[in-house]
Amino acid sequence: MRQMEPWVSLEEIARHVGVSPDSIHRWIRQKDLPAHRVGRLWRFKVSEIDEWVQAGRTRKRSNANKE
Numbered sequence: 001m002r003q004m005e006p007w008v009s010l011e012e013i014a015r016h017v018g019v020s021p022d023s024i025h026r027w028i029r030q031k032d033l034p035a036h037r038v039g040r041l042w043r044f045k046v047s048e049i050d051e052w053v054q055a056g057r058t059r060k061r062s063n064a065n066k067e
Contacts, residue, residue: 007036007043016046017053 014021024042027033034048 005045005047007038008046010042010044013044013046013049017049 008016010021010024014024017024024033024035028035028042034044034052036043036045
């Protein structure tokens with residue numbers, strides 16, 4: 001049987017990535033960070049966030065602003 005990946009909180013994902021919770025909120029709004037809203041709370045899959053970071057999406061807007 002396949003084990004399901006657990007959902008983690010905004011604070012946990014901020015620690016995992018090494019940024020502030022405010023940065024995570026901003027990335028959700030501006031950079032399409034993969035996040036799932038459950039009621040009033042944001043939940044994340046670490047594997048989705050790791051793929052997003054490795055794809056270079058953290059730089060998406062900041063590079064566009066330099067042109």
